[in-house]
Amino acid sequence: xxxxxxxxxxxxxxxxxxxxxxxxxxxxxxxxxxxxxxxxxxxxxxxxxxxxxxxxxxxxxxxxxxxxxxxxxxxxxxxxxxxxxxxxxxxxxxxxxxxxxxxxxxxxxxxxxxxxxxxxxxxxxxxxxxxxxxxxxxxxxxxxxxxxxxxxxxxxxxxxxxxxxxxxxxxxxxxxxxxxxxxxxxxxxxxxxxxxxxxxxxxxxxxxxxxxxxxxxxxxxxxxxxxxxxxxxxxxxxxxxxxxxxxxxxxxxxxxxxxxxxxxxxxxxxxxxxxxxxxxxxxxxxxxxxxxxxxxxxxxxxxxxxxxxxxxxxxxxxxxxxxxxxxxxxxxxxx
Numbered sequence: 001x002x003x004x005x006x007x008x009x010x011x012x013x014x015x016x017x018x019x020x021x022x023x024x025x026x027x028x029x030x031x032x033x034x035x036x037x038x039x040x041x042x043x044x045x046x047x048x049x050x051x052x053x054x055x056x057x058x059x060x061x062x063x064x065x066x067x068x069x070x071x072x073x074x075x076x077x078x079x080x081x082x083x084x085x086x087x088x089x090x091x092x093x094x095x096x097x098x099x100x101x102x103x104x105x106x107x108x109x110x111x112x113x114x115x116x117x118x119x120x121x122x123x124x125x126x127x128x129x130x131x132x133x134x135x136x137x138x139x140x141x142x143x144x145x146x147x148x149x150x151x152x153x154x155x156x157x158x159x160x161x162x163x164x165x166x167x168x169x170x171x172x173x174x175x176x177x178x179x180x181x182x183x184x185x186x187x188x189x190x191x192x193x194x195x196x197x198x199x200x201x202x203x204x205x206x207x208x209x210x211x212x213x214x215x216x217x218x219x220x221x222x223x224x225x226x227x228x229x230x231x232x233x234x235x236x237x238x239x240x241x242x243x244x245x246x247x248x249x250x251x252x253x254x255x256x257x258x259x260x261x262x263x264x265x266x267x268x269x270x271x272x273x274x275x276x277x278x279x280x281x282x283x284x285x286x287x288x289x290x291x292x293x294x295x296x297x298x299x300x301x302x303x304x305x306x307x308x309x310x311x312x313x314x315x316x317x318x319x320x321x322x323x324x325x326x327x328x329x330x331x332x333x334x335x
Contacts, residue, residue, distance in 0.1 A: 045076035084293035093326030102138025127287035243277030
């Protein structure tokens, strides 16, 4: 009897890259050629919200620059440990919006699935940095409760995959989920909110294209990019590939003090996104999450920036300045 050789399953390159992410600030400092005394690093902040950065993202940080706009987004600093009035652990009332295990519904016609608590990168301003994902995960029981909710509510036409970051899930898991959603006749749009094409561009792989382009659902990918420096040649390339595959690409940014709070920064970002096949969508005012107050830009300055941006760019390249207010039926336009 001839024994059949077991099929060897190779780990995708992107998963290997994700596993090799930097989780030690000492390693980070060695790579970017900075000393701890040049920065305001807080080990207490790391214990509260761990450090995690893909190496592809670190490659975009300018060595020797303590004020690099990418570094400031991911570096745990002492400012995170100060208590600030009105900055809370659940700034947009996600808990109140949970309608089924891992399913949030805040707005009419669409529902959001918290597919995972995992992210490829830990941005220090993340509005879900304190969220108890173990208590609310739509993947529980093979998505059954989430799918049952979607099937029972025929006014829902769009499903949003969020997290964490849904693209940290394997293509097998995502394909399985999409097939379940496709069987629900009243759902016609799939929206994926993800930062991975920006911070881990190798995630945009052949297996991803296979399930995403074969779906009957109209697919929208909303990336999260805050600064032109994040759009490396590799990032630009994968965004163009997604666009060429017929996927609608939008970007949402967060307005961050000392990172992208100038007209020049925002203009460069919009132009870079458009060149890569992505339209600027939202410019979010910071969600007041505990630990992120030092990133806040006041509303008047934000409005002034958008006013200036309108004089520099065509209207379709000017993102809408918005804020999420708990309990409101939509995002609130500030300008």
